[in-house]
Amino acid sequence: MNRGKRTEKQMESVRRRSKEGGNRLAAVGMPMDADCRLPKVTVVADRFARVEHHTGVLKLTGCCVRLFSRLGIIRIEGEGLIASDMDDDLLQLDGKVKSVTFE
Amino acid sequence: MKLWKYFVGYVNISIEGEYPEKLLNRLITEGVALENVERHERMVTVDIKAPDIKKLRSAAHGCGCGIHIIKRYGFTRIRRKLVLSRVFLVLMLVFAAGIIAASTRVWMIKIDTVSIPEEDIKSTLNELGVTAGIARSSIKNSEIAHAIAADPRVVNAKVTLNGVILNIKISESGGVFPELDGEGASNVYADKDCVISYISVTSGRAAVKKGQAVHKGDLLISGDLSELKEGFFTEAKGVVYGEVLYQVTATAERKRPYPARNGKSSRVVSTVVLGQELFLSMPYEKYELEERGCRTLNACIMPVVMKEYEAFELTEQMLEDSDEGTSERARLMAQERLADMLPDDADVKTVKTNCVENEDGSVTAVMTVTTIERIGV
Incomplete structure (x- = not known):
């Protein structure tokens, strides 16, 4: 329980720092995705999703994929989802993508 | 991409357990690239490269997941099996030895002939013992050529050995030396x-x-x-x-037409503005000018110069030319005639010109040219 609280605190800290980092990047005229620590989700129509800079897989089913990232958990919902390519930094999903949410 | 995957070799595995994502995370942490990860209730199927199979055991340890290899794809396994197989090695050696042994013999005889039947040539070759399968070292080209050329229809036979192929090219009497109609031969004449x-x-x-x-x-x-x-x-x-020697003669008359004053003249005025001289009017087509006066008009914005000339009309009259001038004209005329005579491919070797003055004062130029050119028709 205590461990869970710590994690939540840490997550808040990371989120805050990431937001500040993003603001700093924006202040010097650089794009937000120049910070390679932040996750980058690319969705093409509803047939393809690409998640860069994830930190692990929490759940992988045909209708829901949950991934760890520095900003928290990324939840991708859809139908017939298959991870066509996967390594320690990138995950490529084929199938019908319905929603992407940050939990 | 799939072809490359197949060439490298890949394995389709199934991961069964309570929490297969844990094993997936371990695998990607160890640098194993996963492809086509698909969930089937309690089981996940994954494609991994064949060399990454060794990492599966260590990653699966303590994970609570069972791993099963469903199918192997690609050449890797077959290739490894073949290379390791002694039978395969022996077969390869036997095959190589067979190729080497076969290359020491002649396996094909090609006969290039027009009208002489190939059977006739083959029968000659059979008499000599030259057939498919004969050792390359036992073939003597000159002997074969000589035997074939004994046939009266054959003018010449060329025998060459190219690898395992024996080429025989036959020149027949009607081919290389065609008998021509008419006088029997075509000649080249000057x-x-x-x-x-x-x-x-x-x-x-x-x-x-x-x-x-x-x-x-x-x-x-x-x-x-x-x-x-x-x-x-x-x-x-x-x-x-x-x-080839060419000789051309040309005669030039002593008198030649010259433009000369005919006695008519008139006054003309020109204006010079910014260096450009403009004549107001010119009464003659051919004329000669002599300046009579010049006046500058300072009252204008720009300096203007008025010039006054005496224009003499010129007409062509027959006047006597000098010796040099007449000779030169004769030489030029001869040169023009020669240019019409010489063929385009002629290479001029020497040119000699001799001018002779005639009794009436005219000059005759004799031009002698030696050329090297192609002859024969």
């Missing part, structure tokens, strides 16, 4: 009088030598080869160059 400076015969027999003087119509290359073999004629071909 088309002008000349001295032969170079002769090269491609086909036939040379009838002249270098340095020999020939007249138009003389025989240069003969196609009659009956001296070598009775009744044989060929189309004479070759290149013949000869020294």
Whole structure:
């Protein structure tokens, strides 16, 4: 329980720092995705999703994929989802993508 | 991409357990690239590269997941099996030895002939013992060629051994030395009088030598080869160059037309503005000017100069030319005539011009040119 609280605190800290980092990047005229620590989700129509800079897989089913990232958990919902390519930094999903949410 | 995957080799595995994502995370942490990860209730199927199979065992340890290899794809396994197999190695050695042994023999005989039947040539070869399968070292090209050339229909036989193929090219009497209609042979004749400076015969027999003087119509290359073999004629071909002499004469009259004043004249005025001289009017077509006066008008914005001239009308009159001028005209006339006479490919070797003054004062130029040019038709 205590461990869970710590994690939540840490997550808040990371989120805050990431937001500040993003603001700093924006202040010097650089794009937000120049910070390679932040996750980058690319969705093409509803047939393809690409998640860069994830930190692990929490759940992988045909209708829901949950991934760890520095900003928290990324939840991708859809139908017939298959991870066509996967390594320690990138995950490529084929199938019908319905929603992407940050939990 | 799939072809490359197949070449490298990949394995389709199934991961069964309570929490297969844990194993997936371990695998990607260890640098294993996963492909086509698909969930089937409690089981996940994944494609991984064949070399990454070794990492599966260590990653699965303590994960609570069971791993099963569903199918292997690609060449890797087959190739490894074949290379390790002793039978395969022996077979490879036997195959290589067979190839080496086979390459020491002749396996094909190609006969290039036009009208002589191949069977006749083959029968000659059989008599010599030359058949498919004979050792390359036992073949003597000159002997085979000589035996084939014994046939009266054969003029020449060329035998070459190219790898495991024996090529026989036969020149027949009607092929290389075609008998021509009419007089029996076609010859090359001189088309002008000349001295032969170079002769090269491609086909036939040379009838002249270098340095020999020939007249138009003389025989240069003969196609009659009956001296070598009775009744044989060929189309004479070759290149013949000869020294040809050209002589041209041209006479120039002493008097020639010159523009001269005819006595008519009139006053003309010109205006010079910014260096440009403009004549207001000119009464004659051909004229000669003599300046009479010049006045500058300072009252204008720009300086303007008015010039006054005396214009004399000129008409062509026959006047006597100098000796040099007459000779030069005669030489030029001769040169023009010569240019029309010389063929385009003629290479001029020497040019000599001699001018002679006639009794009436006219000059005759005699131009002698020696050229090297191709002759023979």
